[in-house]
Amino acid sequence: MTIFKFMEKTMKLISSLTLITLSTFTLFASDSATLKDVTQKGESSTKLLLQTLGKNMKMHMKHGGAIEALDFCTQEAQNLTGDVNKKLPEGVSVRRITLKTRNPMNMPTDDEAKVLEELQKEQKSDKSLPKHIIKQVGKGTYKFYKPLVITNPVCLKCHGDIQDNKLKTEISNRYPEDKAIHYKMGDLRGAIVTTVKK
Numbered sequence: 304m305t306i307f308k309f310m311e312k313t314m315k316l317i318s319s320l321t322l323i324t325l326s327t328f329t330l331f332a333s334d335s336a337t338l339k340d341v342t343q344k345g346e347s348s349t350k351l352l353l354q355t356l357g358k359n360m361k362m363h364m365k366h367g368g369a370i371e372a373l374d375f376c377t378q379e380a381q382n383l384t385g386d387v388n389k390k391l392p393e394g395v396s397v398r399r400i401t402l403k404t405r406n407p408m409n410m411p412t413d414d415e416a417k418v419l420e421e422l423q424k425e426q427k428s429d430k431s432l433p434k435h436i437i438k439q440v441g442k443g444t445y446k447f448y449k450p451l452v453i454t455n456p457v458c459l460k461c462h463g464d465i466q467d468n469k470l471k472t473e474i475s476n477r478y479p480e481d482k483a484i485h486y487k488m489g490d491l492r493g494a495i496v497t498t499v500k501k
Contacts, residue, residue, distance in 0.1 A: 345447025345497040348397040394500035402494030405483035443501035
């Protein structure tokens, strides 16, 4: 092999490696951009849902106590969640999920339940919960999970060790299979999950 042919083959090899490197870089850059977009949509959707539900819950709790707040949860919370979804970009939807359901509408799918179980294990092992988790669940479809932790004592009026017998009866009448009780401050309540379809 002459020196010229050797140099020609070497240059072709370098050119090929350069193309592979550029393709890999483009792939990583694309993934990074996708994750950034999913994160932004997940954070903004979560914020809008929590603000909408939290504002109304606070108003009802202040006006009529835990019973009126229960009325709000039973009659309006899901409708308000629907209103929030109408305001989100195309291909984006948000909802609440939990392993200990009160309203069956908040029951997780199988893949969502696995994520909640992972979060529970993290908390039980005294590890800090992640700010969020992103899972790809299909081609161009992602789920953004924001853990929900009980940080406000007022939540325990309806989700802790309920002392008010009237409230306990009302909850039992409306939700005969209720599991959303006996929580304590700092417990994982569930998550807000935002589905993003690219």
